[in-house]
Amino acid sequence: MQKVLGDFIHALRHAGLPISPAETLDALHAARLLGLSNPTSLKAGLGMTLAKSLPHQVQFERLFDQFFSINQEHLDEVDGNDRNTSIQTTTQKSSELVTEASSPSQRDHAEPVQSPLGIQLMSGDQANLQIVIASAAEGAGASQMQVFTQKSVVSYRIMQQLGEEQLNNEINKLTRDKENFELVEALRTKQQILRQQVRDYVEQQYLLFSKEKGEQLREDELQKITLSNIDQSDYQRMTRLVQKAAKQLASMHSRRRRITKRGLLDVRKTIAANAAYDGFLFHTKWKSTRIERPKVMVLCDVSGSVSRVSRFLLLFLYSLQDVLPRVRSFVFATDLVEVTDDFKKQDLEIAITSIMSKRANLPTDYGKALDDFKTLALKDIDPKTTVIMLGDARNNHADANSRVWQEVYQHSKRVLWLNPEGRFSWNSGDSIMSHYASYCSRVEHCSSLRDLTRILGSLLKHS
Amino acid sequence: MIIKHSDKIASPNIIKDSFQKLGYICSDDIATSIYLACQLQKPILIEGPPGVGKTELAKKTAQYLSAELIRMQCYEGLDEAKALYEWKYGKQLLYTQLLKDQLGDVLSGAKGLDESVSRLHQFGDIFYSEEFLEPRPLLQALRNEDGAVLLIDEIDKADQEFEAFLLELLSDYQVSIPEIGTVKAITKPIVILTSNNTRELGDALKRRCLHLYIPFPDPKLEQEIIAVQVPDINNDLRNQLVSFVNELRALSLKKVPAVSETIDWARALLLLNVHSLDHDWIKNTLNLLLKFQDDIEVVESEIYPLLKKIQQKTPKQKPGQA
Numbered sequence: 001m002q003k004v005l006g007d008f009i010h011a012l013r014h015a016g017l018p019i020s021p022a023e024t025l026d027a028l029h030a031a032r033l034l035g036l037s038n039p040t041s042l043k044a045g046l047g048m049t050l051a052k053s054l055p056h057q058v059q060f061e062r063l064f065d066q067f068f069s070i071n072q073e074h075l076d077e078v079d080g081n082d083r084n085t086s087i088q089t090t091t092q093k094s095s096e097l098v099t100e101a102s103s104p105s106q107r108d109h110a111e112p113v114q115s116p117l118g119i120q121l122m123s124g125d126q127a128n129l130q131i132v133i134a135s136a137a138e139g140a141g142a143s144q145m146q147v148f149t150q151k152s153v154v155s156y157r158i159m160q161q162l163g164e165e166q167l168n169n170e171i172n173k174l175t176r177d178k179e180n181f182e183l184v185e186a187l188r189t190k191q192q193i194l195r196q197q198v199r200d201y202v203e204q205q206y207l208l209f210s211k212e213k214g215e216q217l218r219e220d221e222l223q224k225i226t227l228s229n230i231d232q233s234d235y236q237r238m239t240r241l242v243q244k245a246a247k248q249l250a251s252m253h254s255r256r257r258r259i260t261k262r263g264l265l266d267v268r269k270t271i272a273a274n275a276a277y278d279g280f281l282f283h284t285k286w287k288s289t290r291i292e293r294p295k296v297m298v299l300c301d302v303s304g305s306v307s308r309v310s311r312f313l314l315l316f317l318y319s320l321q322d323v324l325p326r327v328r329s330f331v332f333a334t335d336l337v338e339v340t341d342d343f344k345k346q347d348l349e350i351a352i353t354s355i356m357s358k359r360a361n362l363p364t365d366y367g368k369a370l371d372d373f374k375t376l377a378l379k380d381i382d383p384k385t386t387v388i389m390l391g392d393a394r395n396n397h398a399d400a401n402s403r404v405w406q407e408v409y410q411h412s413k414r415v416l417w418l419n420p421e422g423r424f425s426w427n428s429g430d431s432i433m434s435h436y437a438s439y440c441s442r443v444e445h446c447s448s449l450r451d452l453t454r455i456l457g458s459l460l461k462h463s
Numbered sequence: 464m465i466i467k468h469s470d471k472i473a474s475p476n477i478i479k480d481s482f483q484k485l486g487y488i489c490s491d492d493i494a495t496s497i498y499l500a501c502q503l504q505k506p507i508l509i510e511g512p513p514g515v516g517k518t519e520l521a522k523k524t525a526q527y528l529s530a531e532l533i534r535m536q537c538y539e540g541l542d543e544a545k546a547l548y549e550w551k552y553g554k555q556l557l558y559t560q561l562l563k564d565q566l567g568d569v570l571s572g573a574k575g576l577d578e579s580v581s582r583l584h585q586f587g588d589i590f591y592s593e594e595f596l597e598p599r600p601l602l603q604a605l606r607n608e609d610g611a612v613l614l615i616d617e618i619d620k621a622d623q624e625f626e627a628f629l630l631e632l633l634s635d636y637q638v639s640i641p642e643i644g645t646v647k648a649i650t651k652p653i654v655i656l657t658s659n660n661t662r663e664l665g666d667a668l669k670r671r672c673l674h675l676y677i678p679f680p681d682p683k684l685e686q687e688i689i690a691v692q693v694p695d696i697n698n699d700l701r702n703q704l705v706s707f708v709n710e711l712r713a714l715s716l717k718k719v720p721a722v723s724e725t726i727d728w729a730r731a732l733l734l735l736n737v738h739s740l741d742h743d744w745i746k747n748t749l750n751l752l753l754k755f756q757d758d759i760e761v762v763e764s765e766i767y768p769l770l771k772k773i774q775q776k777t778p779k780q781k782p783g784q785a
Contacts, residue, residue: 018666034495277552
């Protein structure tokens, strides 16, 4: 039982469920208490001990079904059941094989077969065959596959380990004799079935152990990749990654801030509260410090290549709701509009997509956009506000209007300018980065999720 | 406590059946979780939408095991003093005032400050002893000799520090009080935590608990629940209202009606002597199901199509009943 459960937990970990050794022990205890005879209660019990959130629960259920349909035999075995039950539960293909093998006429023919695999096949002992396949697969490295192209190689190796070569030789030998025609046919079909079984087995192993590994490689890659180059098909995955990173940041910073909440002893209030106790200070009153949450205004250029980075910046900021509840966001190409309410009303993904599709193809005009910003929000900027601008500062040779930016800089606490282009291309062509750069507290190159995490992390640290 | 009730918690099925007798219809998952919690002596963390019977489960468990239910409602700013223990300051003060004269006697004849202090030391920490300790829910649960069911309600509303503070209690059933030392549970209580998921709980807390998610029940289970809670309601109406509520859950509402709302609605319809759902009755009683004006407005326009939908479903069931 321990081995099967251990394998199962291994598979769960591969799928991204964080399962600690303590939980593994709990699961073992639970499985021991509930017994293995009742799959539904076992599933419930293991689910409770291993999957600790709803998404994990869903994943757990999927994997449980997958895993224990393969390992049914193992389960029955450890339960001390008769092996016959395992034969019943295996796939239909194998049940055909069993009935075939058990018919007496076939048994008579089985004698001339001498290769170990041949004997194995003709005996029709499915449970044993499964075990042999599993051990051969271990030798062939089935659980170490990383990409799907390895599947065929591994299948081949397993067949080799099972002794296919000898079987082939034998079949060739037997074919020469016409009397053995039936036997050869039977062996051939069984060989085919076995191949299929091995392929299935490898496929399942790949699903359980390796698909997620590939996923992990991919996620690591995505962290570093330039946001504007991300393929449409990776958006979903990327969105998840952004939210994950944001959650990490949020939990890190919400913790730090809570500790400072204790505050100072409020002497005046304490004395007043304890007047009744003859001046003995029993009840302490604390100066409740107001938790300072940074006010953030973010301006996003949504034209052309910048739009993709904007998308993730917005996503990131709104995933930080816990620690940054007061984000006001503005998007612009030519005109600048506030989109804070759109994000509140709709699902973020949908809102962003609709905004992007409306504005993405307009020409950028920073001068006009900054004017709009001035009328919309300049009065709300106070010394606690951080202003973040995301844009490439490519202004189509129009007026920079940097006076507005200077005002913003003077009124706010900090001004960050994130530029998705590399430093070497700033101020080249129609980029007018230098006009604005002097009125920024910091100018950063920001093109990947890593950059975003780093920059927003420092934003929270300073606030 | 566990030994006392070992026959009551012998298997998930026994638990399920007995809970049903107490008027709580539970799924296999719920029964298994209670079984495991009792057998493994682990806390259960229950999550799920509001109104699916999370708190009720704790109450029923206490009733079933004939143990005391100690309930602690969590909220932002909850701290040790309110959750675990507090010193009875008033009593301490009163005693010091009363004992002033005695103190004089004790200290009379002492030479110098050193001797006085050392004499005082002989009396130990009188003012910080059990007599001056005001136990709060957590300490009560630990000191209960027969064991108790400790319900920590809406743990997600409490601060993160409080969550960390609970860890010692949840894993070892003990707490440390600086002035007294470690208090260990006399009989391990059964701890049930509930969460509405307003914030993600820490991994450390989750790791120590069994995790149970109670979703909205499927229509069949919900019918059973209504049948037990509102026994006088007739079958047809029960079918109709359960399928109506299920249709509502499929709409995108601010807050979808939960089981408790279905029960309320069923009771109201019974009281109003309604035999079959129609447009007017639904419209007039909709405020029992939906708690936001926006939602009510959305649903009001949908009542006819929804009614049609459920009427299509119910005739199929009728031949079966006849």
